[in-house]
Amino acid sequence: MKFKVTAIGTLVVGTVFILWSWYHSTPWEWLLVILLLFVLILAYGSFSIGFNFYLSSLNGKNTTEKLVALTFDDGPDSAGTESILEVLQKHQAPSSFFVIGSQVLKNRALLQKIHEQGHLIGNHTQNHSNLFGTMGVARVQKEIENCNQAIFDAIAKKPRLFRPPFGVTNPNIARAIKNMGMECIGWNVRSLDTVVSLNEKLVKNLMVKVQPGAVVLLHDRLKGNAAVVEALVIELKNKGYRFVRIDEMFDVKAYE
Ligand SMILES: [Zn+2]
Numbered sequence: 575m576k577f578k579v580t581a582i583g584t585l586v587v588g589t590v591f592i593l594w595s596w597y598h599s600t601p602w603e604w605l606l607v608i609l610l611l612f613v614l615i616l617a618y619g620s621f622s623i624g625f626n627f628y629l630s631s632l633n634g635k636n637t638t639e640k641l642v643a644l645t646f647d648d649g650p651d652s653a654g655t656e657s658i659l660e661v662l663q664k665h666q667a668p669s670s671f672f673v674i675g676s677q678v679l680k681n682r683a684l685l686q687k688i689h690e691q692g693h694l695i696g697n698h699t700q701n702h703s704n705l706f707g708t709m710g711v712a713r714v715q716k717e718i719e720n721c722n723q724a725i726f727d728a729i730a731k732k733p734r735l736f737r738p739p740f741g742v743t744n745p746n747i748a749r750a751i752k753n754m755g756m757e758c759i760g761w762n763v764r765s766l767d768t769v770v771s772l773n774e775k776l777v778k779n780l781m782v783k784v785q786p787g788a789v790v791l792l793h794d795r796l797k798g799n800a801a802v803v804e805a806l807v808i809e810l811k812n813k814g815y816r817f818v819r820i821d822e823m824f825d826v827k828a829y830e
Pocket residue numbers: 647648698702738739740
């Protein structure tokens with residue numbers, strides 16, 4: 575719904591802009607404007623995973639059933655993951671962890687613990703490189719393969735579910751995922767816990783955004799997140815939500 579409003583808004587503003595510039599500019603200026611708009615659309619497609627521009631990712635489920643999938647990215651982390659696990663265990667909230675291969679190598683026992691406690695393990699690349707969006711197909715595949723191998727060495731299972739760093743998507747990433755038979759997982763509720771530290775206000779904002787079938791993006795690498803995650807879990811429980819892993823939410827296989 576939110577996407578539709580954004581899309582229609584962009585279309586209206588874009589059309590007005592084009593008509594305006596057509597009226598006021600020389601043909602060359604006009605061409606430049608069109609090119610600029612085109613580049614902007616492509617860039618927006620790369621950075622907005624919910625846009626499903628280059629590949630179709632699972633971002634949320636259309637349902638009336640009160641299901642919610644909490645997802646934790648960038649772990650396993652020696653500072654943050656343990657306390658998040660305690661909260662999830664205490665409230666019986668199965669969740670999904672999209673882990674970084676290099677972190678897995680450093681925190682193997684922690685990854686095993688996440689797995690043993692019944693949470694889903696997904697792939698979040700080997701290095702979470704800032705340049706991930708600029709890599710060619712072969713390098714993207716290597717990033718995913720290495721992460722899968724690190725996970726396999728720890729829990730003897732190879733993930734099928736992949737979440738790109740920063741939610742970035744482009745034709746190379748789409749190709750790599752397809753080649754490897756992986757499934758791309760996005761989100762439709764962003765906590766912004768990496769931008770502002772989680773607090774009561776953030777939980778309130780999150781509660782407004784969570785609808786049945788929501789996939790919530792959180793991070794377990796942040797110290798101090800556990801208390802707020804607990805507040806969120808309690809609020810959701812009180813509203814009658816049931817916590818499900820990504821594989822249950824979308825009826826997909828978690829591992830090869
Ligand atoms: Zn990440």
